[in-house]
Amino acid sequence: MTDQSSNQMWGGRFAAGPDAIMEAINASIGFDQRMAAQDIAGSRAHAAMLAATGVITDNDAQAIREGLLTVLSEIERGEFQFSTALEDIHMNVEARLKEIIGEPAGRLHTGRSRNDQVATDFRLWVRDQLDAAETGLLALIRALLAQAEAGADWVMPGFTHMQTAQPVTWGHHMLAYVEMFGRDLSRVRDARARMNESPLGAAALAGTSFPIDRHMTAEALGFDRPAANSLDAVSDRDFALEFLSTASISAMHLSRFAEELVIWSSAQFRFVALSDRFSTGSSIMPQKKNPDAAELIRAKVGRIYGANTGLMMVMKGLPLTYSKDMQEDKEQVFDAADSWMLALAAMEGMVGDMTANRESLAAAAGSGFSTATDLADWLVRVLGLPFRDAHHITGSLVAMAEGKGCDLPDLSLDEMQSVHADIANDVYSVLGVDNSVHSRQSYGGTAPDQVRAQVKRWKALV
Numbered sequence: 001m002t003d004q005s006s007n008q009m010w011g012g013r014f015a016a017g018p019d020a021i022m023e024a025i026n027a028s029i030g031f032d033q034r035m036a037a038q039d040i041a042g043s044r045a046h047a048a049m050l051a052a053t054g055v056i057t058d059n060d061a062q063a064i065r066e067g068l069l070t071v072l073s074e075i076e077r078g079e080f081q082f083s084t085a086l087e088d089i090h091m092n093v094e095a096r097l098k099e100i101i102g103e104p105a106g107r108l109h110t111g112r113s114r115n116d117q118v119a120t121d122f123r124l125w126v127r128d129q130l131d132a133a134e135t136g137l138l139a140l141i142r143a144l145l146a147q148a149e150a151g152a153d154w155v156m157p158g159f160t161h162m163q164t165a166q167p168v169t170w171g172h173h174m175l176a177y178v179e180m181f182g183r184d185l186s187r188v189r190d191a192r193a194r195m196n197e198s199p200l201g202a203a204a205l206a207g208t209s210f211p212i213d214r215h216m217t218a219e220a221l222g223f224d225r226p227a228a229n230s231l232d233a234v235s236d237r238d239f240a241l242e243f244l245s246t247a248s249i250s251a252m253h254l255s256r257f258a259e260e261l262v263i264w265s266s267a268q269f270r271f272v273a274l275s276d277r278f279s280t281g282s283s284i285m286p287q288k289k290n291p292d293a294a295e296l297i298r299a300k301v302g303r304i305y306g307a308n309t310g311l312m313m314v315m316k317g318l319p320l321t322y323s324k325d326m327q328e329d330k331e332q333v334f335d336a337a338d339s340w341m342l343a344l345a346a347m348e349g350m351v352g353d354m355t356a357n358r359e360s361l362a363a364a365a366g367s368g369f370s371t372a373t374d375l376a377d378w379l380v381r382v383l384g385l386p387f388r389d390a391h392h393i394t395g396s397l398v399a400m401a402e403g404k405g406c407d408l409p410d411l412s413l414d415e416m417q418s419v420h421a422d423i424a425n426d427v428y429s430v431l432g433v434d435n436s437v438h439s440r441q442s443y444g445g446t447a448p449d450q451v452r453a454q455v456k457r458w459k460a461l462v
């Protein structure tokens with residue numbers, strides 16, 4: 001008989017229990033208890049299938065399935081005693097099931113292994129997170145669309161190199177982020193479709209001699225199909241890596257926007273006012289209203305990239321099939337998922353609440369010679385000059401205005417004509433920022449009509 005101190009799940013060949021340090025490095029229960037609901041769902045599906053295929057009796061399956069619900073409610077109520085000696089969530093649940101229902105609990109693990117079990121649980125967990133990310137992204141996109149619609153014709157400076165480039169519209173800028181988060185959404189959906197295969201029944205690595213029905217468990221757990229190769233099924237963590245890389249790209253988008261909000265909410269820019277709900281004060285400087293949520297979103301990205309790189313490193317040298325290294329997949333994914341969901345929610349809240357400062361945006365839009373390109377285009381269109389010449393003439397006019405400390409529309413017609421004699425009075429019409437943005441009617445351009453058309457297109461999609 002097994003020595004009492006050896007492991008009750010796998011201790012048959014062991015005379016003694018593990019060293020305390022061995023137990024500490026080996027146990028995953030401290031974190032994988034987050035997959036309890038998925039573990040129990042997988043086991044309930046497995047038990048039903050074992051009965052349907054005649055591997056265990058209906059009575060045993062029923063006892064197992066009901067007992068598992070009792071275990072789940074104990075866990076949900078916080079009454080469950082997790083044991084490090086029982087290593088992980090899989091063995092903790094099974095051991096408790098045995099206490100509750102007795103002998104039939106020992107039949108649950110027929111035709112499966114912890115290798116396919118953990119792969120199944122983790123897939124289910126990641127799939128839930130992809131669904132949560134989809135919800136979060138949709139909410140954020142809708143908040144951005146509301147901003148875009150309200151400010152479809154509000155002018156602001158567009159930047160390249162962080163230097164004033166050309167006037168754009170607020171709505172257009174918001175829609176740029178809609179495109180980014182829209183791509184994130186499509187990556188989430190792609191990843192979900194690709195990962196939705198069931199590893200359950202791959203058993204330890206080779207499949208099983210029991211007449212199991214993997215299609216049945218796959219269907220019960222909402223998978224599209226069983227994974228087609230048992231070796232791959234237990235050793236694949238692509239689904240977690242795709243989750244992390246999708247999260248990384250999305251977090252990069254969140255961070256770029258967060259950076260803009262930090263800049264825009266500063267006293268030097270005053271492009272936006274963030275709401276009190278998404279700002280904090282300083283304990284020493286009474287005037288301060290800090291964009292902490294934006295800063296933290298910017299910083300959370302580091303953890304998400306770290307998780308992505310970390311799991312890539314864990315996986316890169318592993319021979320087929322399962323190795324214990326793979327237990328290190330979870331904490332990073334848990335942390336990245338928490339960070340991503342929180343960042344999405346915080347960004348949605350900030351965007352929903354923030355107020356664009358129309359006057360500051362317009363004032364900034366008109367400064368910095370932002371309509372110089374419009375002037376050059378006018379010289380091409382009206383005077384028929386080659387663009388290169390028009391560019392040069394405009395450059396001279398910008399230098400003149402800069403020397404006088406004024407903007408382009410402030411130059412007199414005489415001053416303009418001193419650079420090119422044919423410049424006429426109607427040039428002033430293109431130097432205004434409103435005319436500038438209204439003229440950019442090319443598909444996907446910044447003109448208010450284009451912005452409204454894109455808002456409409458997106459609203460039909462989300």
Ligand code: ARG
Nearest residue numbers: 028088114115118322326327
């Ligand atoms: N706790 C383990 C993990 O997270 C479960 C699988 C253990 N499998 C094994 N053959 N020891 O990966």
